[in-house]
Amino acid sequence: RDADGRMRLTPIVRIPQDGDEGFRWAVKQVLDLGGMGIILPHVDTKEEAVRLVQAMRYPPMRNSAQPEPRGERGWGPGSAMRLWSMDAHDYYRKADVWPLNPEGELFAVVIIESQEAVGNIHEILEAPISAVMVVPGDMAVDLGLGPNPAGRNHPEVDAAFRTVLEACQTQNRVICGAAHGSSRTQQMIDEG
Numbered sequence: 001r002d003a004d005g006r007m008r009l010t011p012i013v014r015i016p017q018d019g020d021e022g023f024r025w026a027v028k029q030v031l032d033l034g035g036m037g038i039i040l041p042h043v044d045t046k047e048e049a050v051r052l053v054q055a056m057r058y059p060p061m062r063n064s065a066q067p068e069p070r071g072e073r074g075w076g077p078g079s080a081m082r083l084w085s086m087d088a089h090d091y092y093r094k095a096d097v098w099p100l101n102p103e104g105e106l107f108a109v110v111i112i113e114s115q116e117a118v119g120n121i122h123e124i125l126e127a128p129i130s131a132v133m134v135v136p137g138d139m140a141v142d143l144g145l146g147p148n149p150a151g152r153n154h155p156e157v158d159a160a161f162r163t164v165l166e167a168c169q170t171q172n173r174v175i176c177g178a179a180h181g182s183s184r185t186q187q188m189i190d191e192g
Contacts, residue, residue, distance in 0.1 A: 005085060012037035012107055019048035019110070024072060027055040031095065032076050034083030037107030039133070044116045049127035052108050053097050066101045069128065099173055100128035107131065113138035118160045121167040131175040132168065134161045 001007055013030045017023035019042050027038050040052045050069050057071025081091045096104030107130045112118060118139075124132065136153045139161075140146065145154045153161075168176035 007083075010036045010107075012039060012109065014039035014041065014111075017041075019043035019045070019052070023052075024055040027052070028073055028076075031056065031073065031106070032078070032080055034080040036105060037109060037130070039109040039111060041111045041135075042113050042117075042138075043110035043124065044114055045120055046123040046127050049108075049110050049124050049129050052110060053100065053128050056097055056106055056108055058092060058095065066096070071096075097128060098130055109133055111135050111138075112164055114142040115139075115160070118163050121164050125167055125171055125174050129174055131177065132164060133177050134164050136161065 011034060013035045015023055015026045015030060015038060017026055017040070019040055023040065030038060038052065038056060040048075043049050043052070054069045054072045056073060057069070058073050058075070059071050060067040077088075077091055077095065080095070081088060084091055084094070086094065093103065094105045097106050097108045098104040108128075109131045110124065110127075110129055111133050112121065112124070113135045117124065121132075136148055136157045139157050140148045140154050143154070143156050143160070145156060148154055148157060165176050168174055
């Protein structure tokens with residue numbers, strides 16, 4: 001923690017389950033231990049993205065400003081409350097998905113790794129997620145291209161990323177990124 005008591009690192013955990021698998025239990029375990037975000041691989045549809053948000057959220061209090069999608073997470077965040085240095089009431093209030101809940105401090109990230117997901121990107125962005133990440137290696141394999149050449153992507157993979165990036169740029173809520181090596185960091189910064 002820094003001098004003000006804030007954590008220096010934000011634990012965001014990539015769970016091993018894919019978007020089309022049962023993952024609610026894994027999300028609960030990670031968040032109950034103090035995780036501040038979940039990364040869900042192989043999300044191909046809006047429904048899978050919404051299921052992630054539901055798994056991360058608690059059922060809403062009566063008269064909640066953000067009742068939907070209704071949370072399914074069970075209560076049991078003892079370790080998380082200690083790590084976050086909060087009592088039960090404050091943790092319940094802050095343990096919600098941002099930006100769906102502007103006061104929420106949980107980050108919901110979906111990984112786009114297939115042509116199906118690229119084709120569904122506008123619908124996926126309708127889900128109240130925090131961010132999307134494009135993974136070029138899996139995308140290349142899904143497109144039937146095999147591994148990307150060393151230090152660069154197949155042109156079709158770059159085109160898929162541009163499609164996702166442009167969809168993200170048409171809205172102002174969901175953040176977009178790519179899982180590239182450090183050799184492409186400046187390019188990603190330049191793309192916003």
